[in-house]
Amino acid sequence: MSEFQSDREQAARKPGPLKWVIAAAVIIGVAAVLYVIGAASFKPAGVTDLNEFKKASLAKLDVPAAPRGQPTTVFTDGAGKSLTLADFKGQVVVMNLWATWCAPCKKEMPTLAKLQASYATQPLKVLPISVDRDSDLNLVQAQMTANSPLQVYRDPGYKLSFALDPRAEGYPTTVIYDKQGRERARLAGDADWSSPEAHGLVEALLAEH
Known part of the structure; x- marks a missing residue:
């Protein structure tokens, strides 16, 4: 060769x-x-990716990579009864930390009322928790009366704001929990909670088992 x-x-x-x-x-x-x-x-089983709703009025939505736990901090209802977020397990909870001296809070409150009214027959609970001091309770009650069917909930000591992980950056801060009590999304600042994207987010969580 x-x-x-x-x-x-x-x-x-x-x-x-x-x-x-x-x-x-x-x-x-x-x-x-x-x-x-x-x-x-x-990816945890049964967890829907909520990032698709991060647009338009919810453009500032924060969707954690993994669901967060909820604080066990005590707050009260309008009658002074002590509650924790665990009392609402089994429902999708839209917790809104707000104050009567906060203009953006009052601006978005009617949209939270519309959201609650739209899902009156479904396991959705909008929790507008006021951080106002006791002397301003009448102002809190007036806001809730003007925005039926929302109800009075209070945390005048700012305990929930500091118990969140990470802490609330300011007001309003809205935290959304699924039916298992896990934080699935958060938004700092005001938003239109009656918008199509807000309804889509809520419905995605309502559909989870």
Whole structure:
């Protein structure tokens, strides 16, 4: 066998550039599939991705990578009865921390009332929790009367604001919990809670089991 023939046979046995490209593509494809499978395995069962509702009036919505726990902090209703968020387990809860001296809070309150009214027959609870001092209770009551069917809830010591993780940045702050009591979304600042995206978010959580 000539030296020329030997070199030609060795060259034929070596993988060409096209083979390397195909092999690389296969490896990348397999890696992508494994990544998707791995990412899915870390997603809690029955958890809907709420990022699709982060638009328009809810553009500032914060959707945590994993659901957060809820504080066990005590607050009161209009009659002074002590409550915690756990008392509303089994319902989608839209907790709104607000104050009568907060203009953006009062601006969005009618939209929270509309949201509650729209789901009156479903397990949705809008909790507008006022941080106003005791001497301003009459102002809180007037706001709730003007925004029926919302009810009076109070936390004058700001305990819930500090118990959240992370803490509330200011007012209004709205935190949304699923039926299992897990924080699924949060929005700092006012929003239109009667908007299509707000309804879509609520309905996505209501549909979860």
